[in-house]
Amino acid sequence: MSNGGELDRRLLRRRHEALANDVSLIASEFLAGFQKVREIDRPAVSIFGSARVLEGSAVYERARETAAVFARAGFAVVTGGGPGVMEAANRGCREAGGLSVGFNIELPHEQGLNPYCDLSLTFKHFYARKTMFVKAAEGFVIFPGGFGTLDELFEALTLIQTGKIGSFPVVLFDRGYWAPMLEWIRARMLEEGLVSAVDIELLHVTDDPAEAADCVVSRYEDRLDEGSA
Numbered sequence: 001m002s003n004g005g006e007l008d009r010r011l012l013r014r015r016h017e018a019l020a021n022d023v024s025l026i027a028s029e030f031l032a033g034f035q036k037v038r039e040i041d042r043p044a045v046s047i048f049g050s051a052r053v054l055e056g057s058a059v060y061e062r063a064r065e066t067a068a069v070f071a072r073a074g075f076a077v078v079t080g081g082g083p084g085v086m087e088a089a090n091r092g093c094r095e096a097g098g099l100s101v102g103f104n105i106e107l108p109h110e111q112g113l114n115p116y117c118d119l120s121l122t123f124k125h126f127y128a129r130k131t132m133f134v135k136a137a138e139g140f141v142i143f144p145g146g147f148g149t150l151d152e153l154f155e156a157l158t159l160i161q162t163g164k165i166g167s168f169p170v171v172l173f174d175r176g177y178w179a180p181m182l183e184w185i186r187a188r189m190l191e192e193g194l195v196s197a198v199d200i201e202l203l204h205v206t207d208d209p210a211e212a213a214d215c216v217v218s219r220y221e222d223r224l225d226e227g228s229a
C-alpha cells in the first residue's frame, strides 16, 4: 500500500506539471479531516504521547486516567489513534463513556487504529493530520514521548506563540520527564533571547490527571463566559 512517506517523497521529486494532481490529493485529505472534526459534537482535548508505552506502565495508566476525567467533564478525547499513550487515552475516554476520536496515520510498519475509537480517520500525510489535532481541540495534554510527541507539542506552541490560533492551554504531564527540557528552555532559549517569558508561561506542568483536565476545562468555560469559545 502506498503510504504518506512515499507520497511526500514523490511530491518533493515531482516535475511542476505533475504537482497539481498531488496537491489536490492533499487538499482532499484536509477536507475529509475537517468533515470528521465536524462530527465531534462537544468540546475536545488533544492528548499526545509516546506510541511505545505499554498497558500497566505509569505513563499509560496516567493517560488512561486523565482521559477518563476529561470524558466525565463532557469532553471528547482526540489522539493519533495508534498504540501507547494514544491507546491509553482513547481507552480511558471510552471506559468513562466519552467520545473517543483517533486521527491515525498510515506508516510503513503500521500497527493500525487502536480498538477504542468511536470516530476515526486514517491520514497519509502527517501535516494534514496535525492540523486536525489543533482544529478539534480546546487544549492539549502532552505525556512523555519521543520525536512525534515533541513535534506535536512544538507545533501547538508555535501556532499559539505566533497568534495563528488562540491561547489554548498546553499541559505537560509528568514533571520529572519534562523538567530537563524546561530547564534548557529557560537556561538557553530564554537566556539567549530566542523565546520570551510569556512564551514559557504557555506551558503548565503537572502530575495530576484532575489538574490537567481542570486546566483545559476551566479555560474553556472562561472562554464560553467571554463568548469567545
Ligand SMILES: CC(C)=CCNc1ncnc2c1ncn2[C@@H]1O[C@H](COP(=O)(O)O)[C@@H](O)[C@H]1O
Residues within 6 Å of the ligand: 047, 048, 049, 050, 051, 052, 079, 080, 081, 082, 083, 086, 104, 105, 107, 110, 111, 144, 145, 146, 147, 148, 149, 150, 152
Ligand atoms: C510503536 C510505533 C513506532 C508505532 C507507530 N504508530 C503510530 N501510530 C499513530 N501515531 C503515531 C505513531 N507513531 C507516532 N505517532 C504520532 O506521534 C506521537 C508519538 O510519537 P513518539 O512515540 O513520541 O515518537 C503520537 O502522539 C502520534 O500522533
